[in-house]
Amino acid sequence: MHDWSLILYTLCLQSSVGIYVASRLVLWNAESKEARMRFLYLALGLGIAGVLASLTHLGYPLNALKTMGNLGTSWLSREILLTLLFGVTGIASVVLERQEVGSRETRNGWAVLTSLAGLALIYVMSMIYRTTAFPAWTHVSTTLVFYATAGLIGTSAVFAGLCCRTGGEEPRGLMGLVVGAMAMLALQVMALALHGVYLGTAGPEAQATAALIAGEWSALYWSQIVCIAAGTGIMMPLVWRRVAQKKLANMPQFAGALVALVALGELAGRVVFYATRVKIGL
Template sequence: MNETALIIFSFCMQAAIGIMLCITLGKQLSKDKQFKRAALTSAALSVISVLASLAHLGQPLSALNSLSNLGSSWLSREVLFSGIFMGIAVLNALLQYFKSDNQSLNTVLRWTGSVVGLITVFSMAKLYTATAVPVWHGVNTFVDFYATTIAVGTLIFLATSLLELQNVNKRIFGAIVLVVVIIQASVAVPYAMGLGLNGMAAQASAEILKGMSVVIGLKWLLILGGAGFLMWPVTQEAITTETKSVSGMIYVAVATLICGQFIGRYIFYAAMITTNVGLT
C-alpha cells in the first residue's frame, strides 16, 4: 500500500474540521472563551492536509484540473470544499490572534467553517463509496469518517484548550467522544463480519482484514479504551489541586484514541481491492 499522502490528507482534514465544530460548541457554552490554540491547530492541520493532497496528485496544477467536473465528480467537490474549509480555518485563526474583538466576523467564520466542514466530510465519504472498491461501499465509510472527525477533533480541542476549560464542565465533550466511538464500533464490526458474503473483491478484502486481526484488535482496544479512559477525568471537577492529574489523564486518553483512529485509517486503505478501477 502506498497511500500515505491520502491517509495524512483525510485524517488531518477531518481532525481540523472536528476542532472547528468543537470551537463552535465551546463558544456556545462559554462565550467569553477565545480558543486561540484550538483555532491555530485547526488551521495548521487543514494546511498540512491540503499539502498532502497536492503531494498525492503529484503536480499542484492537477488540483486546479480536478475542479473542472464539479457537476459530476465527487473528487472535484472534495477538493473544492477542502480548499474552502482551509481558507476559513486559516482566516479564523488569524482573526483570533489579530482581531479577536470582531465577534460578528468570528461567529460567521465559526459557523460557516463548521457547515463547510461537515459538507467536506460528506464529500470525502461519498467519493470513496462511489469507487469500484467494495470494502468502501455502504454506510460504514460515512460513519467512520464522521466518527474520526468528531472524536479526534474533540480530543485535540480538549488537549489544546484545557486552560480555558479549567472551570467549564467538560462532561459533554467526553460524552460526545464515547457515544461516537460506540456508534462507530457498532456499525464497523457487523459490516466487517458480513463483508465475505459479497463479491470476489469484497471477499479478498475480507481476507486481508482477517490477516490483520491483531492490528484491528489493537485499533479497537485503543479507540474504546481511550474513550473510556477519557470519561474519568472529564467527569470530575478540575479544581486547582487536581489540575495536573486531570490534564495528564486527558492527554493519555487523547494520545490513545488518536493512535487507534490513525491505525483505523491505515486499515481503511490497506483493505482496498478493486473490482475493475480504483480510486478516481
C-alpha cells in the first residue's frame, strides 16, 4: 500500500465537508457561539490535515498550480480549484463567526456558499476516480460512497459533540442527526451493493477486484460494514436515549466510541477501495 496520502486526503476532506455542513444545518439559528466555533475549528483542522496529506503525494506541490489552466477538460484541475475555494470560504467562515461580522443571516448565507463548495468538491473528487483506467472505480457507487462518508462522519461527529456538551435540556437537532446518519448508512450499504453487482457483471479487471474483495481483503471489507452499522445503528440510538433520560455519566466515552467506530469503518473501506483496484490491461 502506497496510497496513504490519498486515503488521508480523501477521508479528511470529506469529513471536513460533512462536519461543516451537518453542524451548520443543526446550529442554523443556535445562540451558542461556542458550539458553532467548536465544529468550525474541527472542520478546518481536518481540511488542513487533508491538504497536507495530499502534498506528500504530489511530490512538487507547486506543479499542481500549473494544471489550473485545464479547468475545461481536467477533473484534477477542478478538484484543486474547489479545494482552494472550500478552504478560503471555510477560513472566512471561521473569521466571520469568531468576530461576529454582520448579521446572523449574512453569516448563514456565507455558510451556504461554503457548503455548496464542499459538496461540489466531493463530486469532482469522485469524478477523478470514475474517469481512470481502473474499472472498479468508474461506477456511480464511487460518488455515492464519497458522499456517504461525508454524511456519516459529519452527522456522527456533530451528534457526539452536542451530546458531550449537554447540560439540562436535550440539545436541539439530535433527532435530525440520527435520521440523517441512518439515511447515510442506507446510502452506503446501497452503494456497496450496487458496486458488488457491477463488479460481477463487468470486465475481467472488475471481476479481479471482486475476487480480491472476496479473498484477501474480505475481513477488512466486512469490518467496514460492521463498524459503521454498529456506530450509527446501535451506538447512536443508545447515546440518544441516554441523553433523553439524562443519564450523562460516561457520555464522552460513549460518544467517543460512536465516532471511533464510524471513523474506523470508513478508514477500512477506503483502504479496500485503493488496495483492490486492478488496472485495464494488467
